[in-house]
Amino acid sequence: MKQMLMTLALATTLVAGYASAAEKTAQQQKMTVCNQQASSQSLKGDSRKSFMSNCLKKDSKASGLTAQQQKMKTCNATAKDKKLAGTERKSFMSSCLKKS
Numbered sequence: 001m002k003q004m005l006m007t008l009a010l011a012t013t014l015v016a017g018y019a020s021a022a023e024k025t026a027q028q029q030k031m032t033v034c035n036q037q038a039s040s041q042s043l044k045g046d047s048r049k050s051f052m053s054n055c056l057k058k059d060s061k062a063s064g065l066t067a068q069q070q071k072m073k074t075c076n077a078t079a080k081d082k083k084l085a086g087t088e089r090k091s092f093m094s095s096c097l098k099k100s
Helices: 002-018 026-040 045-057 067-081 086-098
Strands: none
Touching: 026 045, 026 067, 067 086
């Protein structure tokens, strides 16, 4: 059952990736956000499944953010995880924010 839910979650993420931010439902946005957070933390296997399950269940603060605000938050977190600074951070943030 858990495997089926994760497969469904992955399929939803892939489908959500093709929709523009304005077309995404709240659940699709939440799935995208949770997936980005799991990726930025380099989670794999059971720890990723557990994180995704908890992230999708809880009523997080991120759900109140616009798509652009969430993208900025995710890019900032990734830049911080990579310990980027100065020109490297600026370049990374620019490319990260341009990605769909």
